[in-house]
Amino acid sequence: MNARAYVAEALGTALLLAVVVGSGIMAQQLAAGNVAVALLANALATGAGLLVLITLLGPLSGAHFNPAVSLVMAWRGELPAGRLLPYLLCQVAGAVLGVWLAHAMFELPLWQLSQHVRTGWPQWLAEGVATAGLLLTILGGVRHARDKVPVLVALYIVAAYWFTASTSFANPAVTLARSLTDTFAGIRPQDVAGFVVAQLAGAALGGGLGSWLFTESAA
Template identity: 65%
Template sequence: MSRRMLAEGLGTMLLLAVVIGSGIMGERLAGGNVAIALLANTMATVGGLYVLIEVFGPASGAHFNPAVSLVMVARRQLPWSDLGPYIGAQLLGALLGAWLAHAMFELPLMELSTKVRAGPGQWLAEGAATFGLLLVILRAPQQRAAAMVAAYIGAAYWFTASTSFANPAAVFGRMFSDSFAGIAPASAMNFIVAELAGAALGVLAHQALGAPAPASPKTEAPLRPERG
């Protein structure tokens, strides 16, 4: 358990450092061009997420996301007793990731975002982003899960109005960064509710489509920790 929590915490910390840090760097170098800043943010996130899933997947399943952990518990692929520690490690990791990004760019460690992200379109975007993410996770072959998840998130940065947080832990961490990737605390709860709703709909869609072909013993369901 301690190793799995360490993997979830470290993975989420590095993921948030990638997302926030690349947003800061992109904004500084783009000269006011928001499209270029978002492109830089996207490319860094895709590469970072792929690597982090590959690195930490064998240890903890590389959820880095309370919505994913909740779905895995509901599907009995993760014990209920692990849910609290997983979410706790993810939230702590997200906060530390924001602080790490700020420390690297010599920004104040303690700050709250003032970037308001609100409105039905943003909430629908978060639901759609998380719906697609869970559908990819549940249906992706184990050996291609990391690449497919990273590619989907990269695409969702551009096709969603919210730039695809799709992760309650990411929302939590990004509240503590008044930067390109930040979100105001007042906007956070609606994002989280939309993400959880999208995750639930993703599970229902997966069930309606029918389970993929049974995996061999060496290719268990994606994004779940190996035992032993």
Template identity: 60%
Template sequence: MTDTLRPLAAEALGTALLVATVVGSGIMADRLTDDVALALLGNTLPTGAMLVVLIMLLGPISGAHLNPVVSLVAALGGRLPWARLAPYVLAQLAGGVAGTILANLMFDLAPIALSTTPRSGVGQWLSEIVASFGLLLVILLGQRRPTDIPWAVGLYITAAYWFTASTSFANPAVTLARALSDTFAGIRPSDVLPFVAAQLVGGLLAYGLVRWLWVRVEAGSDSH
């Protein structure tokens, strides 16, 4: 039982800390400056840094997925038993909600306040497909150099904040949790499902591409 619960606790804790960082740094940045670009930078750097730390520390315990799309792709690739997929996702969702509540409370806000920030449209959805595609590509291709994955993921998300119109949510658990904070990092609840759908599409596209690339690479190696 302990061996079953330990990874779930790690996923919940990690997702909570990740979301608290995203939401909390967004609130802090928004309070410190009226410059939107500077505020976004103040939101970006803590998020990328926290991802590096969490993956380094929790990777040996649960794999540090912290993301339902990552867990789904891990199950598709045989790295996570299918029976553990739902518990992983539930732990991530619960952790994400807890992280938002924690961030809101730290800044003397209501524990839960539905966001009014609109994030809708083809550009936003395409951005989430691209952001999730890139994230899963980094994770899957990085399996051959696992010690580099924490840095690769953190740096990728730091960059993706700036080159995607959506600022790279790339995570259904984080997306849902951010709908519960009417602050800088929030997302209107009605925009959550299209974002999640786009994230799933991006993750599955990355999985399909990497499978094809690995087959091609292995076939090429065998021919020499």
């Protein structure tokens, strides 16, 4: 069972990054310089990919694909402590492999470092909000509409692409891996730490608030 869960986390995160980066490359190539159209295409592809991946792999691993989600689930006791580190390693490794897969499909150099500047307190605030909202969506969905969690998460991420200044990375593994692509979806390596700190803060806020709001005794 553990092996299947770990493979599911690595595979799901890899395919998620392939979708994010690959659709960004395709969108940029086809949008003729229209950034709004490129972002819309990137957002819709990401949401569609998430819907499929969470639906198929959720029964195997919970479909976290995100260290922030795994940390909150471990804190809540829903992910055994012994699985936490393997989950995190699988997510990070899968994310990097997914970026390389996208590069290979578009005949780009596998090894790249992004030059895309993403820094400053508005973007950090956006990442905190995006990650807190993601955790609230997951926890609220599990409490009130478990069978709709894949749809809820997918729709939330599509929306968050547009209402956050950072376009909603909301995932430390995704952020790290996206520093390795100098394409539409990239982020400079020196900007990663600020995003990750904001994401972890947002996860703590969303996880704590969601655990209080969405409980049997909440009224």
